[in-house]
Amino acid sequence: MQEEILKLIELQKIDLEILKIERDLQKIPQSLQKVQKEQEQMSKKLELLITNLDEKKSQKKFFEEELQEEYQRLKRTQARLMQIKGTREYQLLLKEMEEIKRTNKQKEDEILKLMEEIENLEKEKEKLEKKLEEINAVFKEEEQKFNEFCQKLLKQKEELMEKRTKLTQKISQNLLKKYEAVRQKKSGIGIAPVINSICEGCHMAIPPQLYNELQRDNRYYECPHCKRLIYYKKIYCPEEGEDGSLEAHTQSVKK
Numbered sequence: 001m002q003e004e005i006l007k008l009i010e011l012q013k014i015d016l017e018i019l020k021i022e023r024d025l026q027k028i029p030q031s032l033q034k035v036q037k038e039q040e041q042m043s044k045k046l047e048l049l050i051t052n053l054d055e056k057k058s059q060k061k062f063f064e065e066e067l068q069e070e071y072q073r074l075k076r077t078q079a080r081l082m083q084i085k086g087t088r089e090y091q092l093l094l095k096e097m098e099e100i101k102r103t104n105k106q107k108e109d110e111i112l113k114l115m116e117e118i119e120n121l122e123k124e125k126e127k128l129e130k131k132l133e134e135i136n137a138v139f140k141e142e143e144q145k146f147n148e149f150c151q152k153l154l155k156q157k158e159e160l161m162e163k164r165t166k167l168t169q170k171i172s173q174n175l176l177k178k179y180e181a182v183r184q185k186k187s188g189i190g191i192a193p194v195i196n197s198i199c200e201g202c203h204m205a206i207p208p209q210l211y212n213e214l215q216r217d218n219r220y221y222e223c224p225h226c227k228r229l230i231y232y233k234k235i236y237c238p239e240e241g242e243d244g245s246l247e248a249h250t251q252s253v254k255k
């Protein structure tokens, strides 16, 4: 058994744990995503409602001003009516007044309708604001949970990094360089076990000659297919079955 291979196997385990932590840190949990979406939808709904409400309000104000002018006009017409002598002119003015009154009535009805709509919208607005407040509270809670989770992960990562540094000091520079180079290129795995001629890094068979040599374990070997460093699994991890922990790790990392 080669001491440095043992160290590399340990290093590989640490590196996979670090990789998993880094991925978990980037994954916003579904619970948070869901409430975030709800928050966006509710804000949008409320925004639309407020726009609608503002429009109704300004429309109402416009009608009210118009109506005020019409009331004044009615007053002036009424005053003129008092000074008129000719019957025909009198009739015309009466007709004009009727007309003003009729359109005023329409405007008054319009205003009443708007007032009712505004009242309903105000009620709806209050409801939405309350809902949004509730959603915001849940969001804050979920966000805090996620932040705490991230803090925990970061602490774990820090500990692993320390362990890693200590470990790498015990491995020769050349071997470490080789491991790092392959690990960067090959989804985080720089060293892989071989069992039954199969490299567990790439799941391909290595040549029989190499497999025989590998079992003698007297130098460093690499897989001719994936270029990862390889070792004979039965020597280094005799306790692990044929679907060892590296395989499980690889699966979770690849997702």
Ligand SMILES: [Zn+2]
Binding pocket: 199, 200, 201, 202, 203, 204, 223, 224, 225, 226, 227, 228
């Ligand atoms: Zn391979």
